[in-house]
Amino acid sequence: MVQGTADDPVLRVRRARPADITRVIRFVKDNVRLAWPGLVNQNSTSNHVVMSDFVARTLAQGHSMLAEQQEGKRGWSQIRGVAINTCVCPWDASLLEKWAKCVRCIQSKKMMLFTAHCLRAPELHDKYRVQNILQVILLVPPDSPRSAEVVYMLAKKSIHRGRELGFPLLRFDVTDEPIAKILEHLQLKREYAFNYEVLPADIRVYRMDLNKDEKSSNEKKETKKIMSPCILLFLVLKKYKFLRIYNGIYEFI
Template sequence: MSVKTIIMQNFSKSFQLIFSRSLITSAIRTAVKSNKKKNQHTIVIVPPTHNDYNDVLKFMKKEYIPNEPTCKSLGITSCSILMDRILLNLSQGYSLIAKCKNTGNIMGVAINEKTSPWDADLVDKIAHSVQCPNLRKVLRFYAFLERAPNIFDKYKVHEVFEIANLGVAENSQNLGIATRLVKESKNIAASKGFSILRVDATSFYTARICEKLNMESILEIPYDSYLDADRQPVFKVPKPHTGVKVYIMKLGAKK
């Protein structure tokens, strides 16, 4: 057998192997896309009812708060003050949940609220009253963050629609749930007459969704720039989360 024949045979075998791997990779990608599309049809985005509130709180305790970068940085897993804040926002009637049609399980949440110019002062008062030092730090940061963009004066509005908490269950990631929640929240905001939709993206992944939806970034606060009284960073957050970005979307009529 000639050297040329051996080379051609080896090339043929290599090509067949590469081609087979390519077919397998393509089949896997097609299956993933098909499964994702199928899962999207089994997920419904709905306003939570009073019967859902306990499940929403359980979701926030298990899936959201322990993984939210600022809370995770300071070891905050849950507390009554944060739960009360979530319940208060739920009672406003603007929030949404993503539910599985088959099981009824909550797969994602958008805790939405109407914010006013004096809300930051109220959060500061709550922070002053709490005993837990780390919770106090988080609440003070939230109050600072609420004021920092000066949205009410800048855009001449009295109320803003804010997606205060956006979260998806760990086992339901990469199904487009968070994006759907933001889109539906935008529709609610517009239908209720709000002119500004706001998202404070404390997570890299939330910021990525806001960018994808062409929201406008109006402020960025790197985590290592927010310092305590000793000039030390309050938050030590691992990558890819490097800071908070405040996004807005202009919707129309002023409120």
């Protein structure tokens, strides 16, 4: 996917390759606050080790997308955005929690436990009775040229990738309301949302009710303390018929 005019920078979105791992990790380190606000200290070496390992494992799956800007004779060189796409299973949250017990760095431990919470809390695997879900985490600096268009292009390519591989469900984890609005134009629905506050010893989560427009006075008082929002949007790509056995009779539900 390539877009651009004579006056605007030319952008393209493609699948990230193994050769891109160094550039992608550098971009993620520089913009990690966009995906995990308040959770990752850019100056922490331990955070970078955990983050680099996470990005490397994700890129190895081959689903992640890269948005690049063309720069004259240098070709496609400048990264403008990344979609970190990974296949998640029902047991991934438990594996992250076990991994966190082996990590000494408090900041890294909190980030891993928070990620496990985000995977488990919406209960998408149980609700939609699916084994694999394609999780998409978008990292697009808001001050970069045509950032909204980059978000749209990365999301479209990620959805196409999910359909191509037969994923029944896609989930987009975002922490920015403008990005959530763009995704809603792609027919994604809000499934789960919460605000969180990063404390010295743990992370405090405040659940948001998507069905209510007004909050109670107690919720408003708590909102003043909250640092960052986390919004989960999803898109059903494939409808399944589920086979149930009842009294020896097979039936689809």
